[in-house]
Amino acid sequence: MSATDEITRARAAGDPGGIVAPPAAWRQVDATVGAHRDAGAGHRCLELHVPRTFARPEPGQFVQLLLAPPAPVLLPRPMSVASVSASAGGLTLGFLYAAVGAGTQALAALSTGAVVHVLGPLGRGFPLDVAGTPVLVAGGRGVAPLLFAAEAFARRARRCELLFGARDAAHLVALAGATARLESAGGRMHLATDDGSRGLAGTVVDLLDRIAPRLRAPLVIHACGPHAMLRAVARWGLRHETPAFLAMESVMACGTGVCRGCPLPRSESARTELARRRDRIPSLYGSPEFAMCCTDGPVFAAPDLDWERIH
Numbered sequence: 232m233s234a235t236d237e238i239t240r241a242r243a244a245g246d247p248g249g250i251v252a253p254p255a256a257w258r259q260v261d262a263t264v265g266a267h268r269d270a271g272a273g274h275r276c277l278e279l280h281v282p283r284t285f286a287r288p289e290p291g292q293f294v295q296l297l298l299a300p301p302a303p304v305l306l307p308r309p310m311s312v313a314s315v316s317a318s319a320g321g322l323t324l325g326f327l328y329a330a331v332g333a334g335t336q337a338l339a340a341l342s343t344g345a346v347v348h349v350l351g352p353l354g355r356g357f358p359l360d361v362a363g364t365p366v367l368v369a370g371g372r373g374v375a376p377l378l379f380a381a382e383a384f385a386r387r388a389r390r391c392e393l394l395f396g397a398r399d400a401a402h403l404v405a406l407a408g409a410t411a412r413l414e415s416a417g418g419r420m421h422l423a424t425d426d427g428s429r430g431l432a433g434t435v436v437d438l439l440d441r442i443a444p445r446l447r448a449p450l451v452i453h454a455c456g457p458h459a460m461l462r463a464v465a466r467w468g469l470r471h472e473t474p475a476f477l478a479m480e481s482v483m484a485c486g487t488g489v490c491r492g493c494p495l496p497r498s499e500s501a502r503t504e505l506a507r508r509r510d511r512i513p514s515l516y517g518s519p520e521f522a523m524c525c526t527d528g529p530v531f532a533a534p535d536l537d538w539e540r541i542h
């Protein structure tokens with residue numbers, strides 16, 4: 232079965248990488264900060280306890296974190312869910328984040344017991360039912376949602392290969408914990424660093440070139456990391472007729488499809504598909520040129536975006 236057939240079948244099964252977003256299950260709740268610790272290389276691990284009214288997020292979905300006033304930022308900040316576990320009264324959601332600006336730095340200052348408003352779960356996650364050996368391709372902090380995916384694959388008795396790349400060994404963020412989590416999910420870790428300080432000397436796509444021929448075909452790729460890496464992984468998937476699903480990011484305001492502030496350029500084939508299904512698509516989801524990262528994604532099938540126009 233070709234990659235296109237595979238994606239068409241996946242679309243038919245649940246519309247991942249398709250056009251129409253599934254019904255939203257999100258709500259806004261007050262969460263309390265649990266464990267919150269340094270993860271190295273400027274990153275932090277955060278746990279938030281949410282009440283049982285909050286729907287269980289799927290791997291690849293995200294939440295909007297809104298800091299309680301007084302806060303230095305007005306708008307919420309999007310964050311990928313890195314783990315979910317049951318806890319007294321609800322769920323504990325895990326996150327791995329970099330404190331890069333005013334919002335995430337204020338988040339980093341929160342202590343156990345502080346309250347954060349959480350909107351979610353949002354967006355479309357990784358389509359875990361697409362057949363093939365799962366190859367998870369991570370760049371830097373992108374490893375976190377992919378570990379969550381590896382655990383979901385393990386529950387489906389599917390073993391993952393995780394290819395983890397960074398600029399140097401120090402930026403293989405939270406590597407020890409990631410390796411332990413992956414091993415308990417029955418997966419295997421493969422490393423690459425640009426400077427060769429750990430694993431293969433080269434990019435994670437060089438690593439993909441090296442590892443892919445040794446794996447049982449067909450492969451299915453799920454990737455999370457910087458856009459330049461995702462573009463290279465998408466092109467690799469298209470070149471090798473291998474389904475590839477990429478967790479994209481954009482600056483976001485609402486996270487729910489309303490503000491139209493998180494556009495990503497659709498590919499020509501996606502624009503054609505949209506035109507064909509025009510009559511069945513609610514107007515909110517109908518921009519012919521641009522997909523909204525928050526509702527059409529954040530996970531996109533490689534053929535659905537115009538990688539020439541993604542930076």
Ligand SMILES: Cc1cc2nc3c(=O)[nH]c(=O)nc-3n(C[C@H](O)[C@H](O)[C@H](O)COP(=O)(O)OP(=O)(O)OC[C@H]3O[C@@H](n4cnc5c(N)ncnc54)[C@H](O)[C@@H]3O)c2cc1C
Nearest residue numbers: 293308309310311327328329332333334335480481482529
């Ligand atoms: C779906 C999704 C999931 C995300 N998951 C994570 C995660 O798991 N961990 C994590 O650390 N971050 C994640 N991010 C990025 C995170 O939301 C931003 O880093 C955060 O909003 C920055 O807010 P700030 O107020 O600290 O910085 P700002 O002052 O708002 O921005 C600081 C700098 O970061 C840039 N920036 C802001 N948002 C983004 C973005 N989305 N992509 C690229 N550059 C950006 C700004 O242009 C600016 O240069 C995710 C973003 C999206 C859209």
Ligand code: FES
Nearest residue numbers: 486488490491525
């Ligand atoms: S963030 Fe508002 S439409 Fe996506």
